[in-house]
Amino acid sequence: MQQSPRDNDLRGAEVITDPKGDRKRRANEQDDPDLYVRIVERREDGIVVRGAKLHITAASLVHELVVMPTKGMRPEEADYAVSFSIPVNTPGVSIINRSFAPAELNEFDYPASSHHSMPEGFVVFDDVFVPWDRVFLAGEVELASVLARSLGLWERTGGLVESVRNGELYIGLAQLVSEMQGKDKDPVVQSSLSELIVYQEMIRMGLDYACEHYETSQPSGMVFPNTLAVNATKYYLAANFHQTIKYLHDLAGGLVITVPMEADLRNEESGKFIRKYLYTRKDVDIEARMRVYNLIRDLTADAYGGWWFVVALQSGGGLPAQRTMMNRTFDMEKAKAAARKAAGIS
Ligand SMILES: Cc1cc2nc3c(=O)[nH]c(=O)nc-3n(C[C@H](O)[C@H](O)[C@H](O)COP(=O)(O)OP(=O)(O)OC[C@H]3O[C@@H](n4cnc5c(N)ncnc54)[C@H](O)[C@@H]3O)c2cc1C
Structure with missing residues (x-):
């Protein structure tokens, strides 16, 4: 065949x-x-x-x-x-x-x-x-540890890629939900948005750096992302995810978890109240507003969101696994030499 x-x-x-x-x-x-x-x-x-x-x-x-x-x-x-x-x-x-x-x-x-x-x-x-x-x-x-260590690097790199994709969504959703409520120019909102942006950009830059400064295995010549950069960026991702998401939740308000279900929107009796009381401005479509809330909830506070809350920490190994790899791969001799020179020690 x-x-x-x-x-x-x-x-x-x-x-x-x-x-x-x-x-x-x-x-x-x-x-x-x-x-x-x-x-x-x-x-x-x-x-x-x-x-x-x-x-x-x-x-x-x-x-x-x-x-x-x-x-x-x-x-x-x-x-x-x-x-x-x-x-x-x-x-x-x-x-x-x-x-x-x-x-x-x-x-x-x-x-x-x-x-x-x-x-x-x-x-x-x-x-x-x-x-x-x-x-x-x-x-x-x-x-014994060679295979898992090599795969861990790719697992953490995959986590960074997923996080960059999601991070852009969190920022877009924070902006949309604020615009729909007419509060996007408020200084507190602007400051929360910048917290989401810094988280996203640090991870995106770390991933870019890891790929640009790739390493090469010997003797095969296969390339792989920079080990220190991947581990440091994955550590940053995991250590800061939960406190960063609170900015999105704070901006969006309680509707994140209480927005009515689609069946109630489509029901004539309840639907008319939902459309009346979720109104903010003429140019804001109620259904679009509900979709924004549903995506915030589902990405950060419901099934997928709950899963990701733990995955951010544990996938590719918990925080200690990345600490170990950072300690192993950081050029300590170079740092010591710089410290010696600065302190005037020969
Ligand atoms: C959704 C999801 C998907 C996953 N997918 C895969 C997969 O496809 N393949 C796979 O092989 N694994 C997978 N994992 C497993 C993941 O790598 C582990 O959950 C992670 O390494 C932590 O191990 P653990 O869950 O056994 O927890 P534990 O070993 O209990 O570790 C939890 C924490 O306990 C502490 N700890 C552990 N041991 C000690 C000790 N001796 N002394 C002091 N403190 C300690 C550390 O702080 C550690 O971070 C997945 C995990 C999740 C949540």
Whole structure:
């Protein structure tokens, strides 16, 4: 049979985060040894693995589960230094799925969630056989953290791209909602808008810098975004997101979460009151005003918005993961030399 490009257009999920049990203890020190994915049997034709990976975005939608350790492993944790890729329907794999929004949400009330809903999978490996030709690591502890670290950079870069796109929307929505209420020239509104702009521009500039000052891996010559810039910008994004969004909520007012539903707008009896009391000025269309509020709510205070509130912090690893990478990649010798010179120390 002739192959189509679609046949080779395989999608993989990044399957990294283990349940991790007691965070103070190593993988091999947990009460239940399966709290990190591990090899339970080595055979001539492959390995058998057991464990689970949590929060796996789109696990149930992809072709392949690309599994790797969540962190570095020590020699006594050799069974946990395991990485492989298997089809999602491999016997022994099960996925407990959840999504932040049901599929039937309507587009008027949920302009973001009705399009962006993404299932997250709680992926269980219950004695899953993996043949050798699908195994990347089986005990090579010195390489355990390399794969996750490399993917983390791309995951954080993706987060920056999404954030730049959303940031522009937050500013546009803040301006629109203020104009519709006739308060866009107010100095307090102007100051809130500038807070949203500075957040957006810092992330956009960080992303631009990371791409312009890319790095090159050796010996392959593959390029990747600047590691320090991506981590510093993702850290800024995560550390400042929640207090920045409050400016949009403050500008928009209570209607963010109380604007009536589309069904009530279309209902003759309630619709006439909604049109009467959501009126601001002749040139402001009531339905457009409701759409602006619905998008603010859905992007920042409802299904998609609630999801993004946690994703901003945790996706690609929480704040400590970026701190570690910044400390590792910053040119400390150069900074020390500058400090020595400025202090007059030889
Ligand atoms: C919507 C969503 C999608 C995701 N998608 C994916 C995905 O596709 N693939 C994937 O592999 N992962 C995914 N993740 C997982 C994400 O990378 C993790 O949530 C993140 O790394 C934090 O790990 P955790 O959830 O296990 O929380 P924890 O490990 O409990 O970490 C939470 C915080 O606890 C603190 N902490 C942790 N350990 C210690 C310690 N030993 N001592 C002191 N403090 C500590 C840190 O401050 C840390 O930031 C996703 C997460 C979310 C929310």
